Amino acid sequence: MSATVIVDALWGDSGKGKTCAHLARRDDPELTVRAGIGTNAGASVTLDDGTLLKARQLPTGWVNPGTRAAVGPGVLVDPRVLADEVERFGLAGRAFVDGRCAVITPEHIEAERADEHLSRTVGSTCTGNGRARADLVMRRARQARDVPELAPYVIDVPREVNKVAAGPGNVIVEGSQGTMLSLTYSPDYPYTTSGNCTTAAALDDVGLNWRHLTDVIMVVKAMPTRVGEGPLPHELAPGEAEARGIAEYGVNTGRPRRKAERLDFGLLEYAAMLNGPTQIALTFCDHLDPEMRGRRDARGITGKVRELMSRVEEATGAPVTLLDTGPGLSDVIDLS
Ligand code: IMP
Numbered sequence: 384m385s386a387t388v389i390v391d392a393l394w395g396d397s398g399k400g401k402t403c404a405h406l407a408r409r410d411d412p413e414l415t416v417r418a419g420i421g422t423n424a425g426a427s428v429t430l431d432d433g434t435l436l437k438a439r440q441l442p443t444g445w446v447n448p449g450t451r452a453a454v455g456p457g458v459l460v461d462p463r464v465l466a467d468e469v470e471r472f473g474l475a476g477r478a479f480v481d482g483r484c485a486v487i488t489p490e491h492i493e494a495e496r497a498d499e500h501l502s503r504t505v506g507s508t509c510t511g512n513g514r515a516r517a518d519l520v521m522r523r524a525r526q527a528r529d530v531p532e533l534a535p536y537v538i539d540v541p542r543e544v545n546k547v548a549a550g551p552g553n554v555i556v557e558g559s560q561g562t563m564l565s566l567t568y569s570p571d572y573p574y575t576t577s578g579n580c581t582t583a584a585a586l587d588d589v590g591l592n593w594r595h596l597t598d599v600i601m602v603v604k605a606m607p608t609r610v611g612e613g614p615l616p617h618e619l620a621p622g623e624a625e626a627r628g629i630a631e632y633g634v635n636t637g638r639p640r641r642k643a644e645r646l647d648f649g650l651l652e653y654a655a656m657l658n659g660p661t662q663i664a665l666t667f668c669d670h671l672d673p674e675m676r677g678r679r680d681a682r683g684i685t686g687k688v689r690e691l692m693s694r695v696e697e698a699t700g701a702p703v704t705l706l707d708t709g710p711g712l713s714d715v716i717d718l719s
Pocket of ligand 1: 394423510513
């Protein structure tokens with residue numbers, strides 16, 4: 384009987400998908416639910432056999448065979464992306480969307496691509512999410528229940544989430560993007576996404592009653608990244624990440640991610656204030672310290688990472704319970 388929300392402290396791309404997949408394999412939840420904006424967020428998971436899975440609609444907890452995957456009513460659905468993931472991952476009968484999810488159309492995507500403010504100034508992913516959300520707010524959007532091809536997937540997600548959380552089972556809510564990309568909380572508007580990406584927003588996106596919430600895992604990327612425009616404190620010079628062999632590229636767009644040398648503890652403290660984490664997942668530790676690569680045992684934590692753990696715990700008031708040490712799903716040190 385538990386409900387865990389996974390949120391990102393900064394600008395996303397921190398391994399929420401991998402964290403969700405790890406927790407699902409460890410805890411065998413009945414249900415994982417995607418919160419967040421919609422298909423602008425890419426998640427990738429590398430299975431133990433080396434298979435790379437890329438998703439942007441469904442939460443990744445389905446990698447555990449007994450776990451169903453759903454999308455909350457506050458999340459935008461692109462029927463083409465959903466159908467592709469259901470087919471690629473073999474999820475027919477295990478994947479669901481709420482009937483009230485607003486739907487992204489090809490016109491939304493075209494309109495974003497043609498919009499210079501979004502594509503150039505903001506650096507949007509141009510996946511139609513902002514436009515679809517605008518239609519939702521203006522009460523012009525189609526909802527999932529209006530789209531015949533979505534009929535096999537439609538359920539009442541809040542009812543299911545609360546039923547599971549109130550019973551003997553577990554729910555994991557996978558947030559998307561990052562707190563500092565939040566529409567109303569980011570210090571960097573208009574360099575934001577089209578909604579908030581906090582714990583409270585995630586609860587609202589999936590309709591989970593806060594009384595069921597047992598844990599908030601805030602994911603903190605040891606060397607934060609940002610795609611698109613907007614300030615990135617302690618940003619590495621162009622070419623530096625490549626030179627160190629730690630360059631990253633967007634799952635959705637393939638764009639290079641701008642990368643920071645180190646965390647900004649003021650921002651981290653603010654993110655903790657907004658999200659109320661009970662645990663921290665510290666990810667990409669192997670980028671900070673290559674010696675951490677692939678380590679799976681607490682005895683392998685290096686001095687450099689231990690020092691960062693203490694500082695992160697001090698800034699957030701929550702213990703680091705998970706360390707990510709490489710791209711593979713099993714490249715983690717689980718301290719919980
Ligand atoms: P949009 O939400 O696609 O319009 O993008 C707005 C801003 O949020 C841009 O700077 C994007 O790069 C950023 N953004 C949106 N989704 C993600 C994500 O999943 N990870 C990182 N940045 C994102």
